[in-house]
Amino acid sequence: MSTVSHTGTPSPTGIDAGAGHSRRTAARPASAATRLVMAGVFLWAFLDKAFGWGYATPSGKGWFDGGSPTRGFLGGLDHGPFAGALRSWAGNPIADWLFMLGLLGIGLALLLGIGLRVAAVSGAVMMGLMWVAEWPLARHTDHGGLTRSTNPLLDYHVVYAVVLVLLAVLAAGDTWGLGRRWSAVSLVRSNPWLR
Numbered sequence: 001m002s003t004v005s006h007t008g009t010p011s012p013t014g015i016d017a018g019a020g021h022s023r024r025t026a027a028r029p030a031s032a033a034t035r036l037v038m039a040g041v042f043l044w045a046f047l048d049k050a051f052g053w054g055y056a057t058p059s060g061k062g063w064f065d066g067g068s069p070t071r072g073f074l075g076g077l078d079h080g081p082f083a084g085a086l087r088s089w090a091g092n093p094i095a096d097w098l099f100m101l102g103l104l105g106i107g108l109a110l111l112l113g114i115g116l117r118v119a120a121v122s123g124a125v126m127m128g129l130m131w132v133a134e135w136p137l138a139r140h141t142d143h144g145g146l147t148r149s150t151n152p153l154l155d156y157h158v159v160y161a162v163v164l165v166l167l168a169v170l171a172a173g174d175t176w177g178l179g180r181r182w183s184a185v186s187l188v189r190s191n192p193w194l195r
Contacts, residue, residue, distance in 0.1 A: 032175035035110050035167050038160070042107030042123075046100060063100060070095045073133070078142050080135025102126050110167070113177015117195050120168035124161040131157040171195075 048055050049069040052062025061067035068091040075090035077083040089095045102122060109119035134157070136149040149155075173179025179195075188194045 027170070028175040031167060031170045031172035032113075032177065034163065035113065035116075035172040035177065038163060038167065039107050039110035041160070042103050042110060046103035046107055049100065049103070063096065068096050070099055077133055078145075079138040079140065079147055080133070082132055082135070083142070086133050099126075106164075111177075112182075113173025113175075113179040114182035115194060116164075116168040116171070116173050116179070117193055120164040123164040127157040127161040127164075131155065168195075 045056070047053065048062075049057050050063045051057075052059050052065055052067060057067070057069070057072070063069050070089060071091040073090075074086050074095070077086050103126075106119045106123045106126070109115040134149075134155070136147070136155050137152045138147050138149065141147055167173075171179055173182065182188055183195055
């Protein structure tokens with residue numbers, strides 16, 4: 001069976017070539033919009049933790065107020081095989097700096113559409129570490145209470161990591177971003193991992 005493509009010639013595969021082109025064309029703004037939404041996720045987390053806007057970080061407890069962005073999350077871990085070690089990192093200035101620079105760097109890369117490969121790898125590592133810290137495999141805390149884990153394997157950290165990798169693979173920064181210009185820079189051309 002063959003169909004007629006948008007050019008008027010029969011397609012031996014039975015797939016309309018025009019439909020494939022229109023799907024690819026529609027995928028570009030969809031991936032760009034997803035990239036911008038993810039930028040908002042990372043940049044909001046950075047800004048709330050930096051300034052203590054009263055959402056995840058109480059007012060007056062932001063990083064710029066002298067608070068620690070890792071103390072609340074890591075200090076409150078109460079289950080999982082790594083909870084004790086991770087609690088010891090809570091409030092450590094190196095952990096604070098790495099976490100905040102990671103949030104800001106990933107967020108800016110997504111917003112601008114540049115360095116998406118680096119953002120995908122570093123973001124996937126960050127999400128993996130946060131998954132390990134929350135340890136959704138556990139049903140109960142170390143004190144016997146419920147962990148409130150909704151899925152033992154696939155939580156939002158895994159989803160975010162997969163989306164970051166997908167955005168890099170799709171070159172989502174080329175639409176509504178600076179991805180094409182960034183790719184034309186000689187340093188990036190000679191080091192494709194920077195794309």
